[in-house]
Amino acid sequence: MKKQLGEMTLEAVHGDIANQPDMKAIVNAANAELMPGGGVAGAIHRAAGPGLAEECRPMAPIEPGEAVISGAHQLPNTYVIHCLGPVYGMDKPENKLLAECYRNALQLADEKQIDSVAFPAISTGAFGYPFDAATDIALQTILEVIPDLKVVRHIRFVLFGEEDFEVYVGRLRRLK
Numbered sequence: 001m002k003k004q005l006g007e008m009t010l011e012a013v014h015g016d017i018a019n020q021p022d023m024k025a026i027v028n029a030a031n032a033e034l035m036p037g038g039g040v041a042g043a044i045h046r047a048a049g050p051g052l053a054e055e056c057r058p059m060a061p062i063e064p065g066e067a068v069i070s071g072a073h074q075l076p077n078t079y080v081i082h083c084l085g086p087v088y089g090m091d092k093p094e095n096k097l098l099a100e101c102y103r104n105a106l107q108l109a110d111e112k113q114i115d116s117v118a119f120p121a122i123s124t125g126a127f128g129y130p131f132d133a134a135t136d137i138a139l140q141t142i143l144e145v146i147p148d149l150k151v152v153r154h155i156r157f158v159l160f161g162e163e164d165f166e167v168y169v170g171r172l173r174r175l176k
């Protein structure tokens with residue numbers, strides 16, 4: 001499902017973040033050490049191969065809200081942007097830290113001349129952020145950042161669960 005906002009295309013798809021071959025960058029819901037793990041980080045590192053962890057090692061650890069960029073190795077993309085989301089109930093203020101992830105990832109993409117970015121639903125898996133609240137923060141932050149973006153023109157949300165996908169579709173439909 002796609003939503004056009006001026007020159008920006010926002011899109012929600014049901015799928016795997018590690019299988020988005022038409023996007024220049026994908027975002028990793030990383031851990032502080034930028035190492036393979038479960039969920040999104042596991043899928044991305046598996047598909048990228050061991051070179052990704054090797055490249056990331058000198059950039060770790062990162063702080064909640066921070067974003068760093070690497071190559072994509074064996075993934076079909078050019079870049080991976082690694083964001084550390086807040087652990088719900090622990091890293092405070094969690095709404096601001098989650099917003100920082102989306103803001104920093106998009107600013108980094110713009111600086112690197114990246115026109116298309118695919119995001120997973122950061123912090124909503126192992127980190128426990130309630131899905132609806134996290135979705136509101138993601139979309140609100142992206143709407144705030146869009147006027148500053150000179151290069152990014154396509155933002156895709158990749159949702160693993162069917163219900164999660166439907167939440168995004170509902171929210172995108174309601175955007176003006």
Ligand code: ADP
Pocket residue numbers: 015016017018029030038039040041043085120121122123124125126127128129158159160161164
């Ligand atoms: P976090 O530790 O930031 O919570 P997770 O990777 O545990 O990150 O989960 C973040 C979200 O990504 C969850 O909604 C989870 O269902 C979803 N997810 C898990 N694997 C994938 C994948 N391969 N592609 C896209 N989304 C995924």
